[in-house]
Amino acid sequence: MTTPFTLKTSILFLTICATQLVQAHEYDALIKAKKYADVEKAVSTKLATEPNNPDALVARTELILIEGKESRLDEAVKIAEQCIAHNPKHSECHESLGNVLGTKAMRGGVMSAISYVGKIRDSFKKAIELDAFNFDARSSLMQFYLQAPSFVGGGTGKAKDLIVETIKVSPAAGALLQASLDLHEENMERAISGALAVNTSNSESLAKHQRNTLSNIGHSLVNEKKMTEAERIFRELCQRFPDSSLGFYGMGKTLQEQGKMKDAVPHFEKSIAIDANANAYYRLAKAWQQLGEKVKAIATFEKALNFKPELAKKSKSDAEEQLRLLKASI
Template identity: 80%
Template sequence: MKTKHSFSTLFALICLSTGSHIAQAHEYEALIKAKKYAEVEKAVSLKLTTEPNNPDALVAKTELILIEGKENRLDEAAKIAEQCIAYNAKNSECHEALGNVLGTKAMRGGVMSAISYVGKIRDSFKKAIELNPNNFSARSSLMQFYLQAPGFVGGGKDKAKDLIVETIKISPSAGALLQASLDLYEENFDRASSVALAVNTSQSESLAKHQRNVLSNIGHALISEKKMAQAEKIFQELCNRFPDSIHGFYGLGKTLQEQGKVKDALPHLEKSLAIEANANVLYRLGKAWQSLGDKVKAIAAFEKALSFKPELAKKTKADAEEQLKALRG
């Protein structure tokens, strides 16, 4: 499994690790978490009319653009993050927001784009941590950077290990979750799982989010390795620990579907969709209904998947279009 990832894969992993680009806690985080995006947009606009350089509002504005998923607004988001830094140079979340935006630009732009942004992305996360050592989402993003980026652009396993040691001094729990990410990178799935599951995050929402993302990464890696029984256990644990999150139900549905257990997968995928609609869930629902012979529901799911933003990855999108054409034909 251990392969040298492309730059685009690197930034996909960074974006995943940050929890859909949501930065450390700010005034609008609860509303964003509740997906009340129109309410956030209104509140942010109102705030910026009286305080045009308010850091919470500027960070939230970048997050809204990233959630919207329109590539043509990424330059705007970068300028907003840079404005946030220019007027709030000691605000950790402003620097993290820039790292998240540039990471997304690099992911969408391909290899050359990634090379041009890679130093700024690394430095943005490092600065965010320097300003707020308890910014665990930035620590998670920097960890993924060190594990996936080549040494000539500042990556490397030794730097990842140093970050773990440094993090343990501040928070043993956060350090353990970073260690689990390193174990996963080294394909030690059993240790990665046991370390991540053992962390008590009940007193910290930020760490709970980090744990959820690490466990989800482990689960999907286990699927890739065809270790389905282990993957099921991880995703079931995610369902139990985070019943309001899409991660466990989507992962469990995917695991069962990959084993041909479509009827068993369906309720988990539907539960996932009820929690949070996204293109990947809709695509898998389309495949499930197609397998079960319900053309009407399959067509509807594929159509929604193809129109959803952020959109499907190119390979998945092409397959959805092909399946939809076959179903209509």
Template identity: 45%
Template sequence: MKKRPIIALVLGLVASAHAGAATEYSAPLRAKKFVEAEKLANATLARDPANADAMLAKVNAILGASGVLRVEEAVKVGEQCVAARPQAAACHLALGNALGTKAANASMMSAIGYAGTVRDAFKKALELEPRNIQARFSLLEYYNAAPGIVGGGKDKAQDLARQTAAVSAPASQLMQAQIDIADSQFARAESALLAVQPGNDEVVADRQRDLLAMLGHTYLQNKKYADSERIFNLLQKRYPDSEAGLYGLGRLQQEQGRYREAIAVFEQALAVTELASTHYRIAHAALALGDKARAASEFDKALVAHTALPGKFRSDAQAQLKGLR
């Protein structure tokens, strides 16, 4: 089972954090205030241990704040949610996301062992709620990531994208764009992404935003700097309430050695949403400029921020701090 890039993994988690009916946890989860959301969920669970909304919020908050560091706890809460509400699609989806995070950070053999359980959780969510767009995207990600031996594959992803047209034409277009990005059909993916009009559908809008960010970062990884800059600027204009466009522009400038400009843009991104990864990037830009004090401060902030820092970034930040002190 292939390990999804961290940005792809986050897509499903962020979207599922606020999909469905609004609850008291929706606003902090949407704002990525994961510690606040978990505190609210824990308070509810202390009074009502079987409260499904609180369990769902806790799974999303744990994954958003800690990622793989507390993934076993997230899996346990997801299992409790399914046990308490076996007919709730959202519980199966949350469990699948937690197990997917575990698999994405496991060895290849272990990931293959988890694969069937992840797939079955997403398929059960879709069976219980066929119009659940997030369940469809999560299953698509599974098909894109997993080999045929464990029920994945491009053909299944494309079939699912086509079938989704009967539920939501915009979602179907975005799913095909996601498949195209995975196939390096960037121009076709970009055209499809820009053509989608989400309207009032938050799940579709969030997915469009995240796929535009994925495309921008993919262009960047392939050193298509002009394409990357165009996408990130467009992303910022379309979704000014998100840090995604600014973060992407900062990464582009950092990659080009424009460290002072990158830091300025990263600081703008932090003003929108504080992310551990943004502090981490500022730290490296400061290090490149010889500002060791700023670098140490930002590495510290990256390690204690209220959003998950990918494992290799966490290890690097800890190692960098040892050398700076």
């Protein structure tokens, strides 16, 4: 699954034994390839003959979340609830409901979040109950515990309990989950050593979650202005996972935050070549703008604004303003 209660790109984790991994639904590869039109066509075809097919219903909620339109979230909730009603023992149906309600909570603010927290938590817990190896659901529940206040069911105590439970399923997965807690508690050195120590050579899925963990650590270091340490983490990411955009984007951001625009550009370009997204285009446009490359900056800001999923509101507003200023200056 792709969108949790908080940032699902935070700490995700998976068992080392590939034969024990929860299987992705049949549309997962197309979604990862960003062939969204093909997914929608395939899902519609499937639902025309099997209206309650769980894989198709889960994929449709994912498409709505990827689209990012707040106006369609209620529709996504109904689809997830339909998935559960007709497939009550399907783990991903419950996870899907938690993902959608979590997104609604984030978009709606504090009061909205409070009204959904019970269902969000219970959806992820049910998903884990039905499939102990649904580590995406475990990750989302972990983030819930770390982000939600104690009076609505959050807290590090429950996060620690979840780690203990996860270690019984997979020590490697538990190690990455522990790194998530260490990062939350600002025990940076332990988070770094724990995340780096996990052997991911036997599992691409586990490697994916290690990439996400290290990326979050790197961005936290940037936020703390610890640029040398951040460069070390992102350099490690680039070396270990040259086919992933995360290390290159992170390195570009780290250099950009230090004012090294010329050095940042090739990293953003490499990130976009691997896996384009609105944020990478936005940061590349800002770099071109600082370097005085107005034409390139205009073209790249336009790509950032036209990309789906779209930029966050603050970045989108800034991109629109910078684009206006650039066009006026030519």
